[in-house]
Every structure is written in structure tokens, then in C-alpha cells.
Amino acid sequence: MDIGVVAAFATYLILLVIVGIWAERRTKSYSDYMVAGRKLQTLAVALSAEATDMSAWLTIGLPGQAFKRGLVALWASIGCALGTLLNWAGLGTRFRILTGKFRAITIPDYLEARFNDRSRFLRIFAALLILLFMTAYVGAVAKGAAKGIMGAVGVDFFWGLVISYVIIVAYTVAGGFWAVAWTDVVQAILMVMALIVLPIAGFAAVGGIDKAFSIIAKSNPAMLDPMGGLAGAAAIALAISYFSWIVGYPGQPHIVTRFIAAEDPKKIRRPGALIGMFWVLATLWGAVGMGLVGYALLGNTLADPEMVTPTLALKLLPSYVAGLIIAAIVAAAMSTMDSQLLVATSALIHDLYFKLRGVRLERRKMLMWSRIITIVIAAVSFIAGISGSPFVYWAVSVAWGGSAAVFAPALLLSVWWKRMSRAGAIAGMVIGAVGDLTCETLGIYPWGIPPYFIWFFVNLLVAIVVSLFTKPPEGIEEVFKTSFVKQPIARGSARAGSSTTTVTKALSELEVVEDYALKLLSAAPSATP
Amino acid sequence: MDSTIAIFVWVPFVIIAVLTLLYAFWDKIEGKEYAVTSDVLAHESIEKELGRE
Numbered sequence: 247m248d249i250g251v252v253a254a255f256a257t258y259l260i261l262l263v264i265v266g267i268w269a270e271r272r273t274k275s276y277s278d279y280m281v282a283g284r285k286l287q288t289l290a291v292a293l294s295a296e297a298t299d300m301s302a303w304l305t306i307g308l309p310g311q312a313f314k315r316g317l318v319a320l321w322a323s324i325g326c327a328l329g330t331l332l333n334w335a336g337l338g339t340r341f342r343i344l345t346g347k348f349r350a351i352t353i354p355d356y357l358e359a360r361f362n363d364r365s366r367f368l369r370i371f372a373a374l375l376i377l378l379f380m381t382a383y384v385g386a387v388a389k390g391a392a393k394g395i396m397g398a399v400g401v402d403f404f405w406g407l408v409i410s411y412v413i414i415v416a417y418t419v420a421g422g423f424w425a426v427a428w429t430d431v432v433q434a435i436l437m438v439m440a441l442i443v444l445p446i447a448g449f450a451a452v453g454g455i456d457k458a459f460s461i462i463a464k465s466n467p468a469m470l471d472p473m474g475g476l477a478g479a480a481a482i483a484l485a486i487s488y489f490s491w492i493v494g495y496p497g498q499p500h501i502v503t504r505f506i507a508a509e510d511p512k513k514i515r516r517p518g519a520l521i522g523m524f525w526v527l528a529t530l531w532g533a534v535g536m537g538l539v540g541y542a543l544l545g546n547t548l549a550d551p552e553m554v555t556p557t558l559a560l561k562l563l564p565s566y567v568a569g570l571i572i573a574a575i576v577a578a579a580m581s582t583m584d585s586q587l588l589v590a591t592s593a594l595i596h597d598l599y600f601k602l603r604g605v606r607l608e609r610r611k612m613l614m615w616s617r618i619i620t621i622v623i624a625a626v627s628f629i630a631g632i633s634g635s636p637f638v639y640w641a642v643s644v645a646w647g648g649s650a651a652v653f654a655p656a657l658l659l660s661v662w663w664k665r666m667s668r669a670g671a672i673a674g675m676v677i678g679a680v681g682d683l684t685c686e687t688l689g690i691y692p693w694g695i696p697p698y699f700i701w702f703f704v705n706l707l708v709a710i711v712v713s714l715f716t717k718p719p720e721g722i723e724e725v726f727k728t729s730f731v732k733q734p735i736a737r738g739s740a741r742a743g744s745s746t747t748t749v750t751k752a753l754s755e756l757e758v759v760e761d762y763a764l765k766l767l768s769a770a771p772s773a774t775p
Numbered sequence: 776m777d778s779t780i781a782i783f784v785w786v787p788f789v790i791i792a793v794l795t796l797l798y799a800f801w802d803k804i805e806g807k808e809y810a811v812t813s814d815v816l817a818h819e820s821i822e823k824e825l826g827r828e
Contacts, residue, residue, distance in 0.1 A: 277790045283818065284817055317783065317784070331798065346816055349817055381784040473782075511815065512809060515801070515802060516802075517799075523799075524795070531784075531788060638823070647783040732805075732807040732808065732810065733806055735802060735808050762781070
């Protein structure tokens with residue numbers, strides 16, 4: 247156990263504790279706990295969405311793929327980056343506007359309101375899938391965090407798992423969405439630092455980018471082929487299988503909840519998307535660079551390609567910095583796990599209990615029950631994770647793709663196309679779920695392409711065709727008309743108040759100060775003779 | 776770095792970065808933005824809709 251690594255890891259944990267304590271003080275109500283009272287600052291929206299999305303796949307999995315298969319892994323980076331952009335541009339602002347209008351704080355809430363679904367089918371169907379997928383997913387992601395903790399402090403796997411759960415449950419239960427989002431910000435900063443600093447250190451150690459590529463070319467030229475040494479249909483299928491990530495993003499409940507929580511819909515576009523996208527580009531390209539430079543430096547000496555990140559960190563950097571890199575690996579897993587835990591909590595307590603049964607409680611009791619349910623779901627996912635049950639393994643393997651095939655088309659279409667009907671949404675989602683889960687379960691991967699990529703488009707097509715033959719929800723035209731009004735951008739100090747319509751801006755603390763100062767300034771001349 | 780590799784590595788990066796900038800500044804290009812009302816912001820307490828104060 248290296249004291250520098252332990253000290254760095256301890257620093258990371260202390261940061262989480264500080265954020266947790268701060269968030270606990272801010273969490274006064276159920277709405278704070280579930281969606282930060284719909285007042286989450288844009289920086290946190292952006293970085294939390296991306297850190298939540300990426301998990302340890304970014305810090306361990308993708309560098310491992312690049313180490314093993316070379317440049318072909320960059321297709322995954324391209325697919326993920328475009329998928330992230332699709333999420334911001336396709337859902338982002340419009341999803342926040344509609345969820346605010348409908349007072350929805352979860353995806354099932356939104357679907358029920360958007361499609362005026364009095365049968366409650368959409369709520370129950372969506373909530374059950376989210377609960378299953380997210381609970382299983384938490385257990386799987388926790389294993390990544392446990393492995394990181396094993397490497398950092400030298401405990402065995404079981405205790406690594408226990409430590410990761412204790413930390414995450416502690417800050418999530420204490421501070422709810424505020425804690426989850428702002429610890430994600432800390433974790434996102436660590437991750438981007440790791441994925442920029444370490445590849446640069448690696449390329450410097452090997453003697454530059456050209457030198458690294460010439461070493462790889464001599465050792466294994468196929469690694470520098472964007473098609474992985476394949477040609478024709480096989481090459482295209484390989485590229486699509488990596489690239490297929492693109493369609494998954496708008497369907498991930500733990501990611502799109504960030505848009506629901508955003509303080510100001512307008513800031514989702516700028517600076518939200520700018521911060522999120524440039525974080526994503528830096529980390530995804532950095533991760534592939536890490537795998538390639540790792541291969542140039544370590545060659546075939548590394549038994550497990552996914553160990554390339556910690557191995558390079560310990561080899562190239564001072565122990566304290568290497569400890570921060572290892573903390574970034576744990577952070578990547580934790581940032582996903584905490585968000586999934588909270589989304590699973592909301593599916594159970596909000597969608598399937600409070601809303602479905604029409605339960606009305608006092609504010610304090612609602613918060614208390616939400617916290618209890620978070621602990622229960624964490625315990626279930628912990629037990630499920632260590633049980634080794636085939637059902638849990640199945641649920642984990644279908645969670646990402648299932649969410650993509652079921653929710654992504656429905657969410658995207660519903661915010662852009664007012665004609666989309668309840669029948670269209672149900673038909674598309676059910677077909678997406680049945681088709682994807684059947685293919686995943688039976689291992690049917692046509693031409694090696696992940697089933698969710700195919701079922702996403704089937705869902706989309708079915709939803710469009712059925713909607714064209716059925717009636718849209720009553721009143722949706724009016725909702726679109728009043729919610730998506732565009733106005734000329736006001737300039738300077740006139741921006742907040744000159745519009746003929748009453749336009750209210752969400753004011754961050756800084757803007758409140760600015761606004762107050764402007765009012766004082768405009769009042770000053772009238773006070774002087 | 777071979778030019779084919781450089782193209783594969785950097786062209787998608789630049790295209791995605793440009794698309795991001797286009798999206799982020801589209802309201803400025805168009806000269807219009809969504810009029811966000813307090814009804815859409817929905818900052819009032821969710822407990823008001825769900826529970827007893």
C-alpha cells in the first residue's frame with residue numbers, strides 16, 4: 247500500500263464528504279431530494295450528465311479496448327460523442343420545458359402527462375423497467391468502484407464493495423440530488439484531469455506521438471487500421487457495432503433526469519451543452535490515446551488490457567498524482583452508481599407509490615420515506631450484485647440497450663412531434679422492449695450489431711406509423727403552442743424586462759446580484775436632481 | 776502520424792466540435808430564443824402538487 251496513493255484517495259473521499267454535508271443542508275424537501283427542486287445550476291447539469299453517463303467504462307473499458315484493438319475503438323468515441331450531442335440538442339431544452347410545464351420529475355411522470363394516459367400503463371411500464379434496469383445496473387457499476395478501491399487501499403473485493411456502497415449511500419441519502427449532482431462535478435473534474443494528464447505523460451515518456459505510432463506500427467500494424475484490419479461488410483458491421491452508442495443516450499433515465507432538474511432551460515443550450523460536449527470530447531479522445539500510448543509503452547506485457555490506466559499511472563506519475571488517477575477510476579463508477587440509485591428510488595417511491603396510489607404525506611415524511619427507499623434499493627442491489635444470479639446478470643446486460651430501445655425514440659419524438667399519440671408511444675415502446683430484450687436474451691446480434699441499435703429504429707418507425715393512424719392527446723397542440731414560443735433575443739439590460747410577455751428568468755445567485763445592481767443603477771439618476 | 780490516421784482521429788473531432796458550437800449558438804444565429812415563463816420553470820415546491828404542506 248503506497249502512502250501517496252492512499253493520501254490522494256483520502257483527499258477525494260474528504261471532498262465527497264464536504265459536498266455531502268453541504269448538500270444535506272440544502273435538502274429540505276422531497277423536490278430537493280429528487281430533482282434539486284428543479285434549480286440545479288448549469289455547470290452541475292452539464293458535468294453531472296456526462297460523469298453519470300460514462301462510468302468506469304470511460305476510464306477502464308475504453309482505454310482497454312484501444313489497448314487491445316487499436317484505433318478501431320475510436321468509433322465508440324465518435325458514436326458516444328454524437329450520441330451526447332443528440333441528447334443535448336434533441337432533448338435538452340425542449341424536454342426541460344415540457345417536464346416543467348407538466349410538473350414531471352421522472353420519465354414515467356412525463357410520459358403519463360405528455361400522452362394524457364389515464365390507463366396508467368405508461369407510468370407502470372416505464373417505472374418497472376427503470377426500477378429493474380437501474381437496480382441491477384447499480385450492483386454492476388459498484389463492482390468497478392470496488393476494484394478501484396482494492397487498488398487504492400489494498401482491501402479485498404468484498405470490503406471494496408462495502409466501502410463503495412457505504413460512501414455512496416451516505417451522501418445520497420443525506421443530500422439527495424444536490425449531493426449526487428455536485429459530487430458528480432468533483433468526479434467529472436478528476437476524470438477529465440486523468441484522461442488528459444496521463445496520455446500526455448505517456449506520449450512524453452515514449453518520445454512523442456509519432457514515435458508511439460511507429461512503435462505500434464512495427465509491433466501490430468492492424469491496430470492503426472480504423473477498420474481493425476477488416477474489409478467490406480465485416481468492417482462496416484464492426485464500425486456500426488461501436489458507433490451504435492449514438493442512439494442510446496436520450497433513453498437513459500439517469501442521464502436525462504439532469505435536464506429535468508436544470509434551473510434554466512435556456513442555459514441547457516449555452517453554456518450547458520458547450521461544457522458537457524467539450525468534456526466528452528476531451529475524455530473520449532484522451533481514453534483512446536491512453537490505450538494506444540499504453541500499448542506503445544507496455545506492449546504485450548500487460549495481461550489485462552483494462553489495467554492499462556492504473557498501470558500507466560503508477561509507472562509514469564508520482565504516487566500522489568497516481569492516487570488521484572486511481573481515485574478518478576473509482577469516481578467514474580461512483581458518479582454513475584449514485585445517479586442510478588436515485589433514479590431507481592424515484593421509480594419506486596414516486597412513480598409506483600406516491601403517484602400511482604395517490605398517497606399524500608407531509609413534507610417531512612415524504613423526504614424520510616425517500617431516504618429509506620434509497621437505502622433499501624442499495625441493499626437489494628448489493629445483495630443482487632454479490633449473488634451471482636443469472637437473472638441479475640441478464641438485467642445488467644440488457645439495462646443500457648433496453649433503456650435505449652424503449653425510451654429514446656419515445657422521448658425524442660414526443661418533444662418534437664405534437665402529433666405523436668399515446669397509442670404510438672405504447673406500441674413503439676412495447677415493441678422496442680420485447681424485440682430488444684428477446685434478442686439480447688437469445689444472443690441474436692445480426693452482423694454483430696447490438697440489438698438496441700436495430701430496435702431503436704423499429705420503435706421509432708412503429709411509433710410514427712401508429713401515431714399517424716390515431717389521435718394525438720387532447721390539448722397537446724395548445725401545450726406545444728404555449729410552451730415553445732420563440733421571441734427575439736433581447737439585448738443588454740433590457741433583456742430581463744422589456745418583453746411584452748411576462749418572461750421570467752431563473753436567476754443564479756450571481757445574476758441576482760447583477761440584477762439588483764442594475765436596478766440600483768437605473769434608480770440612481772431619478773434620485774439625483 | 777500517418778495522414779490517413781490523422782484524418783480518422785481529428786476530422787470527426789473537429790466536425791463534432793463544430794456541430795456543438797452550431798447548436799450552442801443557434802439561438803444567436805437565428806436571433807430568437809425560447810420565451811421561458813415561470814409556468815415552465817416550475818420552481819415552486821413540488822410538495823404543493825403532491826403532498827400536504
